[in-house]
Ligand SMILES: Cc1cc2nc3c(=O)[nH]c(=O)nc-3n(C[C@H](O)[C@H](O)[C@H](O)COP(=O)(O)O)c2cc1C
């Protein structure tokens with residue numbers, strides 16, 4: 034392990050914030066794998082927009098509120114978490130570190146945050162669950178509904194407390210870094226562990242290819258609603274009409290997300306869509322946001338615009354690449370400390386105490 038958490042003296046300066054983990058991770062990763070994690074669709078306009086949207090907004094703190102140190106705990110879909118920050122589902126953690134999702138899950142368990150395990154993880158959902166995190170399962174509904182049902186059952190049996198259905202991927206986004214690097218497959222020995230199917234009649238086991246299907250519709254959500262009693266979270270909503278439809282179709286929560294700018298390029302920043310979705314949903318279901326969250330102040334801004342919690346994608350991967358479990362823990366600790374500091378400086382007693390007037394229409398650009 035490197036400098037994180039060991040107290041060892043090294044020449045490299047330990048990252049003091051989430052952004053500083055990225056160059057440290059880049060230095061350790063195969064360049065093609067770094068590009069897979071960092072990259073987005075085409076010109077990566079949306080990747081840049083996500084972080085820029087946070088930078089543009091100004092906070093207007095309240096003073097002399099005498100609140101004492103803030104409490105960070107929140108309850109999302111009946112699950113208590115130590116702060117309003119979840120780990121967004123990201124595929125292929127063993128590309129970042131040999132311990133892969135084991136390390137991420139142990140860090141999430143230690144930090145008391147909810148981990149949304151990706152369907153395309155490189156260890157199984159059962160193995161992730163055995164590490165003890167509060168766990169949700171991200172699902173790409175497969176056109177083979179029998180296989181999808183078997184995944185849902187496995188997630189339920191493993192103790193996942195919600196299903197997160199990714200809606201923004203009727204096809205794969207066009208990642209040109211991958212084209213340039215010729216990176217289209219996992220290295221030998223690494224595979225999507227949940228996708229393994231027992232070989233029939235003595236044949237070898239097979240790893241199923243994921244199908245991202247343009248045939249998926251709200252009818253599939255209705256089907257899923259009938260198939261499971263777990264809460265269903267719809268991830269990848271940007272349009273208020275879709276948010277309304279999601280509520281009509283019985284969804285329990287929505288993630289306002291553009292998939293970290295990896296699907297359709299030139300869509301707006303998630304943060305810029307959040308108020309419209311919040312208006313459409315009018316508190317009927319909890320709202321989460323991901324895309325570009327890098328600072329405690331970013332979390333406060335998302336809460337002020339109507340989110341109940343946020344999720345981080347790439348920062349956890351950078352922590353994982355730098356120092357495995359200890360790196361993810363460090364990322365979460367840094368963000369937790371920043372959030373506590375930002376809430377205190379805003380005069381807010383808790384995440385629920387953050388109100389829209391803390392932003393007050395001021396734009397830094
Ligand atoms: C390397 C990588 C892999 C991802 N894999 C998935 C996935 O399998 N399923 C999914 O719904 N979202 C996936 N996402 C999107 C994240 O869940 C999340 O929406 C996004 O990373 C948030 O933006 P951020 O990275 O700026 O925090 C992935 C993102 C990255 C960076």
Ligand SMILES: CC(C)CC(=O)C(=O)O
Nearest residue numbers: 124153202205243292295
């Ligand atoms: C292999 C992909 C479908 C995983 C993903 O969602 C992503 O890389 O953004």
